[in-house]
Amino acid sequence: MTHLPASTSSQGKTDRSQPALVTPEVLIAPPARPTWIAAAPHARGSDDKAETTLRISSFCSWYGAFQALHEIELAVPKRRVTAFIGPSGCGKSTLLRWINRMNDLVPSARAQGTLDLHGEDLLSRSIDVVDLRRRVGMVFQKPNPFPKSIYDNVAFGPRLHFRMRRGDLDGLVEQSLRQAALWDEVKDRLKDSALGLSGGQQQRLCIARAIAVGPEVLLMDEPCSALDPKSTARIEELIADLRERYTIIIVTHNMQQAARVSDVTAFFFEGRLIEDGLTEHIFTNPTNKQTDEYISGRFG
Ligand SMILES: Nc1ncnc2c1ncn2[C@@H]1O[C@H](COP(=O)(O)OP(=O)(O)OP(=O)(O)O)[C@@H](O)[C@H]1O
Numbered sequence: 001m002t003h004l005p006a007s008t009s010s011q012g013k014t015d016r017s018q019p020a021l022v023t024p025e026v027l028i029a030p031p032a033r034p035t036w037i038a039a040a041p042h043a044r045g046s047d048d049k050a051e052t053t054l055r056i057s058s059f060c061s062w063y064g065a066f067q068a069l070h071e072i073e074l075a076v077p078k079r080r081v082t083a084f085i086g087p088s089g090c091g092k093s094t095l096l097r098w099i100n101r102m103n104d105l106v107p108s109a110r111a112q113g114t115l116d117l118h119g120e121d122l123l124s125r126s127i128d129v130v131d132l133r134r135r136v137g138m139v140f141q142k143p144n145p146f147p148k149s150i151y152d153n154v155a156f157g158p159r160l161h162f163r164m165r166r167g168d169l170d171g172l173v174e175q176s177l178r179q180a181a182l183w184d185e186v187k188d189r190l191k192d193s194a195l196g197l198s199g200g201q202q203q204r205l206c207i208a209r210a211i212a213v214g215p216e217v218l219l220m221d222e223p224c225s226a227l228d229p230k231s232t233a234r235i236e237e238l239i240a241d242l243r244e245r246y247t248i249i250i251v252t253h254n255m256q257q258a259a260r261v262s263d264v265t266a267f268f269f270e271g272r273l274i275e276d277g278l279t280e281h282i283f284t285n286p287t288n289k290q291t292d293e294y295i296s297g298r299f300g
């Protein structure tokens, strides 16, 4: 079945005219940790036990007549970090953008196949795109805070999606900033403009903004490429913390970063998924010659 992009307006099932009253506890609940995660906090090597959050099947994508992605098959494991790697132009961002329907904004883009999030096809015309983007948050290469206060950046999503008491909203903003490891740096300047923060702080603010609406999946497209090494290290530490609660997909050109932060790696080349598996395996003993050449820096 071919899915043409639907309009970006809300079309869907969720009635947001009467949002439910929610509390921060509902949105940022303690992670319901499966026992095997408790037993193996870093979980590498245990992926046979991971549940699948997102199943990508027979997925193809085009821009006009140009086919950018070919027959992608990939299971994205729950509460793990999956790294998308591959040379420029291989389709990493295209796939990420389909997962939260950002490609709806590109008139020439179309796709076919399925992106199954717990039995729901994300490409379906009936899906509520606004609600999807709450459940599947996205962090971009260049930090993009709104030209608003630090507080209002984080409160933006909850105000859009939920009805909350003022005190609860304050609590949610604090919890989100704490989870994004930014609270201590901004707690005395919440009413200041977000644009006055450093690039690394802005990126953590964007992560706090994504977290504040209680997403299940976080997509990060080269989130550190505009940051200095110290800010990059902060974001990498943050990703290590966040993976206990969220399913994360990160696109990166930095092989050391992919090896450091991810549990699973998927290598793309010219629009095809060449190989995926445990990061440890992909980086030490890849099955495919192209993967080996790419991770050892011989091309790309
Ligand atoms: N809006 C668009 N219109 C037409 N073609 C596009 C568009 N966006 C991407 N493409 C093409 O689709 C292919 C995949 O692009 P994509 O941005 O997904 O690659 P990428 O792997 O993210 O690359 P990079 O590592 O440079 O970010 C490329 O050939 C690109 O030129």
Ligand SMILES: [Mg+2]
Binding pocket: 092, 093, 094, 221, 251
């Ligand atoms: Mg890209």
